[in-house]
Amino acid sequence: MAVKVIIPTPLRAYAGKQQSVEVAAGTVGEALVALTNQFTELKKHLYSDDGKLRSFVNVYVNDEDIRYLQKDKTPVKEGDTVSIVPSIAGGAQSRSK
Amino acid sequence: MSRAPLKVPEEMLRRIHAHSVETYPHECCGALLGLDGDSSREVLDLLPLANRRDDSPRNRFEVTPDDVRLAEKTAREKRIELIGWYHSHPDAPARPSEFDREHAWPWYSYIIVSVQKGVPRDTTSWRLHDDRAAYDPEVIETVAPGGHPIAGK
Numbered sequence: 001m002a003v004k005v006i007i008p009t010p011l012r013a014y015a016g017k018q019q020s021v022e023v024a025a026g027t028v029g030e031a032l033v034a035l036t037n038q039f040t041e042l043k044k045h046l047y048s049d050d051g052k053l054r055s056f057v058n059v060y061v062n063d064e065d066i067r068y069l070q071k072d073k074t075p076v077k078e079g080d081t082v083s084i085v086p087s088i089a090g091g092a093q094s095r096s097k
Numbered sequence: 098m099s100r101a102p103l104k105v106p107e108e109m110l111r112r113i114h115a116h117s118v119e120t121y122p123h124e125c126c127g128a129l130l131g132l133d134g135d136s137s138r139e140v141l142d143l144l145p146l147a148n149r150r151d152d153s154p155r156n157r158f159e160v161t162p163d164d165v166r167l168a169e170k171t172a173r174e175k176r177i178e179l180i181g182w183y184h185s186h187p188d189a190p191a192r193p194s195e196f197d198r199e200h201a202w203p204w205y206s207y208i209i210v211s212v213q214k215g216v217p218r219d220t221t222s223w224r225l226h227d228d229r230a231a232y233d234p235e236v237i238e239t240v241a242p243g244g245h246p247i248a249g250k
Contacts, residue, residue, distance in 0.1 A: 092189035
């Protein structure tokens with residue numbers, strides 16, 4: 001089934017400069033695998049070295065965060081939109097207090 | 098690779114500094130809205146945001162995905178783009194920490210303000226390498242109200 005994956009601006013350079021990519025998938029996990037197989041440079045920005053989705057990478061199906069659904073096993077159907085949404089974090093060096 | 102400088106109007110820098118003083122000794126954060134072109138990138142507006150890291154706001158900041166979507170929507174409404182983020186380092190240098198690097202996204206500009214004893218000092222900007230291994234410093238070109246560059250920092 002074809003679902004649309006919305007690519008956030010900072011990652012578009014690694015996805016052929018496209019705002020969205022259509023992939024065939026039955027779950028969110030399959031959609032992300034299909035996306036990163038097509039655009040391998042995306043992998044290091046979405047996944048940590050141990051293969052898990054980075055903590056600041058958020059995935060929504062339509063408007064629902066997959067953490068509150070079935071995570072990467074969340075089913076997707078024809079016409080669904082999967083959005084990759086950044087969260088932003090950082091800060092100074094840890095303090096020794 | 099040399100990058101075009103990040104143009105920041107004086108007023109925007111003043112607003113970032115004021116935000117960093119207001120939240121001291123906690124970190125402040127906000128979105129940089131502007132235009133990104135092949136040869137230049139310019140901040141045209143700011144969206145100050147709440148630091149969502151309640152547990153360690155003196156040396157951490159967090160912008161939730163909802164706030165990121167708000168920043169994207171605000172930029173779209175103004176017909177500009179979300180081009181990066183600013184945050185402060187209270188009583189710490191204006192250099193990205195390892196924690197900053199681990200959590201950074203490519204492409205965005207990251208402005209960091211060092212606030213020493215409540216007074217904003219150095220202001221720097223950074224872009225993450227494609228391989229995520231390090232940051233490149235990005236020159237900040239301050240723009241006076243008339244649109245003329247003042248000096249690169």
